[in-house]
Amino acid sequence: MADIHYPYPLRPTASLRRSASLQAEIVSVGTELLLGQIVDTNAAYLSKALSEIGVTLHRRSTVGDNMERLRAALQDAMGSSDVVITIGGLGPTMDDITRDGLAAAFEDPLQLDKDIEQRLRAFFAQRNIPIIDSNLRQAMAPVYGRSIENPNGTAPGLLFEHLGRIGIALPGPPNEFIPMVDNHIIPYLRAKTGGVGAIRSIVLRVAGIGESMVEDRVKHLMTDSNPTVAPYAKVGEVHLRVTARADTAEEAERLIAERAAQVRKVLGDAIYGVNDTPIEGAIVELLRRRGETVSTAESCTGGLVAQRITDIPGSSDVFPGGVVAYSNISKTDLAAVPQETIMQFGAVSREVACLLADGVRSRFNSTYGIGITGIAGPGGGTPEKPVGLVYLAVAGPQECVVEKVNYIGSRSIIRYRASQTVLNMLRMTLVPKT
């Protein structure tokens, strides 16, 4: 998490404890949560972020879009915690009640924030959308506190500091919520705890070996209670979280670095990156360092590999382009796969995967070419070529490497695993051999 200095110092609040053990509570707001229509991933994200800076989470609550219940939950939370953080219910519509609920709980009258109003008006004007009164509810900010910038949406967050407590309101859409947690809330709360009693962690990202194998290799490093090493299985990869507690951040970081080095010694190149870097990020970096490029010819993944690579900023330096060759004719037209080869071996075959990779490599004049052909399902499987069968190829200057895999799972899972495996194949050809 970036160490961003928080630009607006708050007025000190006498009764707020300044200690290593700030107590917090999260209140998630939304009837859709209580109806089970969405899973509260935001609450988990925030819980984790709080634990990493040593803020103790007492309890989480979820209430619907119901003012009476929201107020009861806020009252409970303020009775036992220093910090109350709400998620959701900040939209412009009538059933968005969090703003008023927190204002009541913190005895804050709210006032119109001219800056936000101006920003909202500009936002709507730019899009040629008439602004209506309810939109301006989003420009109301605490008198004892302020609003929190939300670069990805119209609803700013709110920060209350009153009655010896901190109240924070964050919007529900994850693409707005997560950056606000990372860039504002965590730096702000970390400053509040005086940086005392730090928890730090790092995630080592592992591809190409399964969870139980990873655990088997590092289990001698998993017995200590500080730092801890914990594996988490993800789709197509394993994350190893190393967490340390210490009096200072420096000491916690030293402990982590030491343990991470021991893990790296055991797992070697299977670790492709740390923290939030996905495997496509590692690949773009490796290619850039080597001054090389890759192009893609995808059948069953339908553009997923290209999309993942181009999701990385600056990928245009290493990725000239790709083709999605879904029909047989397009395989011939776009990647020069001979029609006869398709007839002889079938579109889903080792031969076609390699010809796709080689064909697209020539077409884009790139150092490497990726070729993928398979059956993502749910239809289209046969006893010889069942759903989940995928051929993955990486063609380079010297050779074409092909892997045959059989995945189980939904269409989306099969496609994602295929993209993950082929990206790891490319990565393994790029890492310096030891």
Added chain:
Amino acid sequence: MADIHYPYPLRPTASLRRSASLQAEIVSVGTELLLGQIVDTNAAYLSKALSEIGVTLHRRSTVGDNMERLRAALQDAMGSSDVVITIGGLGPTMDDITRDGLAAAFEDPLQLDKDIEQRLRAFFAQRNIPIIDSNLRQAMAPVYGRSIENPNGTAPGLLFEHLGRIGIALPGPPNEFIPMVDNHIIPYLRAKTGGVGAIRSIVLRVAGIGESMVEDRVKHLMTDSNPTVAPYAKVGEVHLRVTARADTAEEAERLIAERAAQVRKVLGDAIYGVNDTPIEGAIVELLRRRGETVSTAESCTGGLVAQRITDIPGSSDVFPGGVVAYSNISKTDLAAVPQETIMQFGAVSREVACLLADGVRSRFNSTYGIGITGIAGPGGGTPEKPVGLVYLAVAGPQECVVEKVNYIGSRSIIRYRASQTVLNMLRMTLVPKT
């Protein structure tokens, strides 16, 4: 959900309300939840199952493995609800406190259940593992109630009926939890409500207009408390949830259908689908019905549109393929965009977007072609062509429609919004004009 008859009738409890509106609360127990190490998918699953049988969920709480906090949460829950359901904390170890916490809250002394003891001993003997005292804690069952069978684990569930309340304890592992909810808890609670009281809901998915505008148009339909109509903003679209309560499922469904028809009258073609169908699903369906096809030429979205379309099973019928024309040369090579046009207007221009769409349409001989060019950032922006500027084109047999948009947000968000808008543009050309 299967309609399984519950085999053990409970003794009637005089003070328990038997009504259409049984009130429930969920308490999830586990420090790993408060540390954000796992996401509470169980709570969402149970919430949805309860709503489907008309049990009203008041609130959900999450506490750690801490007896004091668990008891406080249970006390709160029993103060306002007829039914309290706990998830997790039923294991054999010391930090599994739910059993004792519920026993205290329900003033139930617990007793050893000989049947469960025998089953546990057999389980351990079969695996040649010595049974230790703490394992036998899992054989303790309520005196005022009983245990609930768990065929997939060692921890049985617990059912308390005392003090005019129902208490239910379920284990945390989803493969144990979910079958117990489906096969025991839901049939049991449905019987308690006398089968009376159903909640049904439908999501109407809206593209092309923003949340506040949607609300403005349907606000006269949002005032009733049954059925309710509630808008939720998603990235690039708005979901309108219509929820109805009634004595019977049929009546609830009739209420929904009636209200949904009123909403459709107001929003018309802006509604592209219902429930879990994404916009790309609606498009594949529309194209299939019309016997038409689409191909894609993507620059800044890097294959995202192709990937979304091909994520729909059976999309190969309507999608021959696409190109990811990231470099200028590839725009010329793959989509026949003249080099001079790129020089004259720039790669990010109205002209190039249309030529991409037209070029790919010819190349794949498809009915429609999609062309996208823009600046997804974070680098590459200029004052004239800032990050977020995207030209979106849909070429058809008659014409090429282009839209110029300015998005704000991260690279991923800009790309996603671009894909969403262009998919909606295609959809609008496909829906029959009224």
